[in-house]
Amino acid sequence: MAGRTDWAQGFIAVDWGTTNRRAWAVEPGGEIRELLEDGMGVLKVPPGGYTGEIDRLRALWPGHRLLLAGMVGSNRGWVEAPYAAAPAGLDELIAALKRPTEDTVIVPGVSWLDGRDANVMRGEEVQLLGAVAAGLAPADGVICHPGTHAKWVRMEGGAIGPFRSVMTGELFSMLSRHGILQDRLAGEVSINDDFRAGAEHGLTNCDLTAELFSVRARFLLGVREDSASFISGLLIGADVRIGLDRFGGDNVALIGRSDLTALYAEALRLAGRDSTQLDGERAFLLGARAVAERLG
């Protein structure tokens, strides 16, 4: 096919999630150019719409291959890329790649299943393995990836081992939009004394569904606090407790949106743990490159 290049000549990396999509040109020398960021998440693509959307991505940098990751490989996406079972490193991801066309690959998600202990991720695996490949996260250690469904992962020999998801982001978003706490969650979240009070509570108590109501009661009874920061701290404190209870870790590598990793770093500090922070976009591009390098 005239003009088609191989992976070594650069490629288009696409992080295609449920609600958003981002695409970058990864140049042969490693230079990165952002090509696209839009709201065309997989839930927005109409039936039969993927052919046009893929053509649109190809047109962003004509003649280059496409590496797609995230929910685009789910059963609601373009072509389903079944989960690679953990433990899964780059080799396992590549063995489970889907190739819907000659010049596109879809990176699979990763699953964990041990009896009733079940978990899945899609998209984070590229970031985690990219960070480890670049030496920015430990090949053996604990990584936390905050987000809609925060992930706590034990890395084992450079591979994704057992992991757990916590619905922190989804619950915060739901409580912000519905029910009796939505008024209390209108403000911005800050790392302040109320955030820390919430985080301390979540780290040391086991009563999340009750403490959430207390926020409303304190407001009604005139006890003033920054409820949004308190509730964020409460949910993140509980999240960190759950992660540490399962995986331990004196030093946790945080990968994700920098506003979120900063909140988790503070909760970890309150729990007496160290952490490092790595931007999720950077980790994604490192991972996309690590995959592409192995494709030749």
Place this chain on the structure above:
Amino acid sequence: MAGRTDWAQGFIAVDWGTTNRRAWAVEPGGEIRELLEDGMGVLKVPPGGYTGEIDRLRALWPGHRLLLAGMVGSNRGWVEAPYAAAPAGLDELIAALKRPTEDTVIVPGVSWLDGRDANVMRGEEVQLLGAVAAGLAPADGVICHPGTHAKWVRMEGGAIGPFRSVMTGELFSMLSRHGILQDRLAGEVSINDDFRAGAEHGLTNCDLTAELFSVRARFLLGVREDSASFISGLLIGADVRIGLDRFGGDNVALIGRSDLTALYAEALRLAGRDSTQLDGERAFLLGARAVAERLG
């Protein structure tokens, strides 16, 4: 005023909540007749609409007084009846009654405040004190009232003492309508092995926000379960753990909707505790009568 009777000649009792309203005629001999059940909760009453709504209630049994309880006395209701501070028994409720007109009373809610430990109830207080007045719940002991915001209450000398609310019902409803678990919550909840597995998990673990995601992952990975019953059990198990951790109780008096008290009774059984169940409507009417008797 011609034709106006006093409380001893019977009255109209109204349980007026956020989304629903129910009214009964309480005859002098104690006979009860349901007069109305509709969806005209306080959030549905338009500005300026209470005069007409109160007239409509009066017309259900002309010439009789009105006893109103629930959210109608909140800051979103007709006339605000500020909370009576716990400990609060019938005398404290009556001392804090609001009398918007000569022939109507609004029963106040009850608050608990000890530093940051804050809580409120509106409507449940009538049920709790009615049950105790009738000897159907202990004057000294633990009562649980399941619902949108489940209440755990320590009764002390016949009065409502310290109490806590758990957002079990609100969270279950929210998860049923929004987010990744809504498909899993389409079915009916039953007391079956999956309900019990969820309840056992909630009673003995401290990882609610993670275990909720596992339900989704099990489904995606083909591990079959009755997710609605499991999640109901999980939330109720956590609720019961929170209540027992705070208030103890070898025998808990459950008051509320019979489908909910049955679920809580099963979770309490799994926790090794006894319980009794009392229908919330019956408790409300006992409480309304106990208040009216003291009004002469």
